[in-house]
Amino acid sequence: MYITLSDRPAASPAAPVAGRRRVAPVVVTLGLVSLVTDISSESVAAILPLYLTAVVGLSAISYGLVDALYQGVSALVRIGGGWAADRGGHPKWVAFVGYGLSAVARFFLLFSTGLAAISTVIAADRVGKGLRTAPRDAMISAATPPESLGHAFGVHRALDTAGAAIGPLIAFAVLWWIPDGYLTVMVVSFGFAVLGVALLGLLVPDRPVVERRQDRAPVRWREVAQPGLVRLLVVAGALGLVTVGDGFLYLALLDLGGFAAHWFPLLYVGTNVVYLTLAVPVGRLADRRGKAKVLIAGHGALLAAYAVVALSLDATASTLLVLLLLGTFYAATDGVIAALAGRLVPDELRASGIASAQTVVALARMASSAAFGALWFVLGPQQALVVVGGVLLLALPAAFATARGLDLDAAELP
Amino acid sequence: MSQRARVSLFLALVFVVVSGVTAYAVGSAADYRETHERTPSVPTVSHPDQDAGTSTGPRILFRHTGIDESYGRVGAVSLDDPSGPRSFSDVSCDRLDATAEVTACLRTERGVVTTYSLTEYDADWHEQQRVAVPGIPSRTRLSADGTLVATTTFVSGHDYMQAGFSTATEIRDVGGRGHGDLERFALVMDGERVTPRDRNVWGVTFADDDTFYATVGTNGETHLVQGSLSARTLTSVADQVECPSLSPDGTRIAFKQASTRDGRTWWTPAVLDLASGERTVLDAERASVDDQLEWLDDHTLLYGLPREGETGSTDVWALDTRGSVPPRLLIAQAWSPAVVRP
Numbered sequence: 001m002y003i004t005l006s007d008r009p010a011a012s013p014a015a016p017v018a019g020r021r022r023v024a025p026v027v028v029t030l031g032l033v034s035l036v037t038d039i040s041s042e043s044v045a046a047i048l049p050l051y052l053t054a055v056v057g058l059s060a061i062s063y064g065l066v067d068a069l070y071q072g073v074s075a076l077v078r079i080g081g082g083w084a085a086d087r088g089g090h091p092k093w094v095a096f097v098g099y100g101l102s103a104v105a106r107f108f109l110l111f112s113t114g115l116a117a118i119s120t121v122i123a124a125d126r127v128g129k130g131l132r133t134a135p136r137d138a139m140i141s142a143a144t145p146p147e148s149l150g151h152a153f154g155v156h157r158a159l160d161t162a163g164a165a166i167g168p169l170i171a172f173a174v175l176w177w178i179p180d181g182y183l184t185v186m187v188v189s190f191g192f193a194v195l196g197v198a199l200l201g202l203l204v205p206d207r208p209v210v211e212r213r214q215d216r217a218p219v220r221w222r223e224v225a226q227p228g229l230v231r232l233l234v235v236a237g238a239l240g241l242v243t244v245g246d247g248f249l250y251l252a253l254l255d256l257g258g259f260a261a262h263w264f265p266l267l268y269v270g271t272n273v274v275y276l277t278l279a280v281p282v283g284r285l286a287d288r289r290g291k292a293k294v295l296i297a298g299h300g301a302l303l304a305a306y307a308v309v310a311l312s313l314d315a316t317a318s319t320l321l322v323l324l325l326l327g328t329f330y331a332a333t334d335g336v337i338a339a340l341a342g343r344l345v346p347d348e349l350r351a352s353g354i355a356s357a358q359t360v361v362a363l364a365r366m367a368s369s370a371a372f373g374a375l376w377f378v379l380g381p382q383q384a385l386v387v388v389g390g391v392l393l394l395a396l397p398a399a400f401a402t403a404r405g406l407d408l409d410a411a412e413l414p
Numbered sequence: 415m416s417q418r419a420r421v422s423l424f425l426a427l428v429f430v431v432v433s434g435v436t437a438y439a440v441g442s443a444a445d446y447r448e449t450h451e452r453t454p455s456v457p458t459v460s461h462p463d464q465d466a467g468t469s470t471g472p473r474i475l476f477r478h479t480g481i482d483e484s485y486g487r488v489g490a491v492s493l494d495d496p497s498g499p500r501s502f503s504d505v506s507c508d509r510l511d512a513t514a515e516v517t518a519c520l521r522t523e524r525g526v527v528t529t530y531s532l533t534e535y536d537a538d539w540h541e542q543q544r545v546a547v548p549g550i551p552s553r554t555r556l557s558a559d560g561t562l563v564a565t566t567t568f569v570s571g572h573d574y575m576q577a578g579f580s581t582a583t584e585i586r587d588v589g590g591r592g593h594g595d596l597e598r599f600a601l602v603m604d605g606e607r608v609t610p611r612d613r614n615v616w617g618v619t620f621a622d623d624d625t626f627y628a629t630v631g632t633n634g635e636t637h638l639v640q641g642s643l644s645a646r647t648l649t650s651v652a653d654q655v656e657c658p659s660l661s662p663d664g665t666r667i668a669f670k671q672a673s674t675r676d677g678r679t680w681w682t683p684a685v686l687d688l689a690s691g692e693r694t695v696l697d698a699e700r701a702s703v704d705d706q707l708e709w710l711d712d713h714t715l716l717y718g719l720p721r722e723g724e725t726g727s728t729d730v731w732a733l734d735t736r737g738s739v740p741p742r743l744l745i746a747q748a749w750s751p752a753v754v755r756p
Contacts (some may be wrong), residue, residue: 012529050522050550116678172524172526175524175528176525177439178439178442181446184443187435187439189433191434191435195427195428202421202422203420203694254548355569373611373612374611377610377611
């Protein structure tokens with residue numbers, strides 16, 4: 001195996017190194033890149049519906065279909081980003097292209113009128129997001145000793161989510177100040193995007209993950225398909241199929257009458273706040289107890305969230321509890337699965353491995369949302385959740401049985 | 415480049431970006447204040463006691479969209495002289511409908527968390543009830559006697575990774591409670607009860623205090639449905655009808671007919687005769703009309719169109735349903751017209 005970092009200790013996750021609490025500076029820098037980039041993307045995403053209907057003058061129904069399509073494109077591009085990062089050995093520059101593409105898209109958004117132009121620009125932005133995710137996670141993985149991976153990803157995701165929570169607040173503050181200031185929000189968004197790209201380009205060291213050989217072997221998917229990773233893909237994919245989008249849970253809560261409709265946007269903020277608060281502690285827990293165990297236990301929090309909605313006890317209490325449980329679910333899964341996947345393949349295939357896991361989860365969740373939508377209309381929200389929750393309840397012990405093996409696999413590969 | 419140089423370069427860039435963005439924002443804030451302090455460029459009623467019949471007589475209420483100090487407020491013109499002087503209320507609405515006794519007003523409530531509301535006002539603009547609605551205002555209609563109000567709003571997933579929009583359409587008792595989302599009503603298509611997964615309802619128009627018409631969108635197609643509030647059913651009566659509006663004599667439905675032009679949806683005003691099923695497409699209007707049409711009288715339709723060269727401003731046009739007479743500009747700088755006959 002190629003040596004990634006000279007200072008990488010060969011300790012297993014079962015034997016945490018005491019006193020190692022700080023994460024590598026590059027993880028924090030990448031977290032800040034994500035923070036400003038998320039401010040950029042979320043500020044525009046928050047006002048886009050209003051902008052399309054109030055200024056561009058479009059009925060926005062058709063936008064939903066287009067948007068769902070881009071989600072799929074983004075998931076598939078992710079694999080390409082991971083492959084390119086491993087193939088060239090320069091994940092930073094693949095990520096840079098991804099961040100750069102999104103920044104360029106924001107620039108063109110300033111001049112776009114009409115749904116077609118705006119859709120194209122948003123598609124470019126999504127492609128950029130798809131490209132950059134796996135290389136960036138591979139860099140976090142490369143810069144971190146295995147026993148601190150959960151912690152490092154926790155720090156990154158906390159910063160990332162903070163940006164996602166701040167973005168909409170900035171956007172609506174601007175519109176409060178300048179009621180027709182949609183273009184101002186887009187200028188602000190472009191500014192943040194430029195800062196994100198500059199921060200990555202200037203302050204993240206370009207340290208190739210693998211020392212470059214004269215003639216580099218192409219990435220072989222057979223090598224990516226390590227038994228451990230395949231097992232993770234199967235488990236994560238299966239769990240993804242019973243993961244209902246949080247939008248559905250919020251709608252079910254709205255149906256119960258737990259809150260007035262105008263609080264709806266705040267539910268996302270609430271979940272994000274819980275997520276960013278718990279990301280680091282849960283990541284550290286994953287380092288101590290095993291990442292696969294925490295990943296699968298996180299789905300227990302999801303199951304509990306289904307149960308709370310399905311039981312429909314006190315509406316206000318249910319709402320708060322669901323936000324808490326969903327935030328916990330994200331904290332235990334989003335960063336943890338990247339941390340785990342990066343350890344289940346050889347170092348030089350890390351971005352591809354992470355990308356595979358993320359793509360499988362994204363595609364499974366899309367399929368699940370489509371299927372759940374159908375169930376929702378046939379059975380009603382609560383019964384539909386009982387059905388999905390029942391399947392998840394049956395799947396959890398089986399998934400948990402694989403966790404120990406996965407954590408051992410992760411420890412075995414150097 | 416040394417690390418120190420890189421940090422300096424980054425900090426310099428932060429300075430440039432922050433000052434550039436701030437300068438732009440301050441400039442557009444100043445522009446906004448300046449344009450929204452102007453007096454309206456259209457004729458206005460100077461004294462409330464000489465209101466030219468705009469507050470009590472037969473009149474048209476609308477959202478004023480001149481970029482000036484009255485932007486967004488509810489304006490009124492006399493039905494006898496729609497291009498004549500207008501008066502303003504202190505109330506702002508995105509969409510409105512009115513009878514002699516009630517005005518229903520959908521509004522975006524701006525704030526750090528932006529919310530949306532339906533407010534009901536009495537004839538003297540006293541607020542009677544305000545309720546939250548789940549999304550961006552799109553349509554509102556009152557029943558002829560002012561006892562029922564329907565609202566359609568666009569609900570959007572707020573999160574970056576949440577897909578898309580849907581509509582939420584609800585009917586409420588004016589001054590009372592809601593009857594629930596129309597998506598939950600039993601849907602009967604071609605005589606059969608169906609439960610499609612994707613189903614959106616929008617654009618209600620009332621026939622009486624139980625019967626109404628609306629559009630149901632499912633599987634990429636739109637249908638005109640007749641609804642019953644008491645039976646909680648929606649029954650399909652025609653295809654390809656969006657945003658219906660029942661004529662004052664109750665015999666015809668005015669709507670927007672969708673087609674595709676240059677890959678975009680294009681809406682042409684049209685009229686459906688309910689008894690014969692005959693459709694008349696009013697292609698004398700050359701622009702795409704994305705509005706719920708309003709009947710001025712038994713043979714004239716009103717709707718808003720964007721005002722050329724003035725983003726954010728609109729005009730209300732009138733179109734004859736009987737022939738190919740070109741539409742005429744009825745009320746400049748106006749949107750969401752509501753004809754009131756006391």
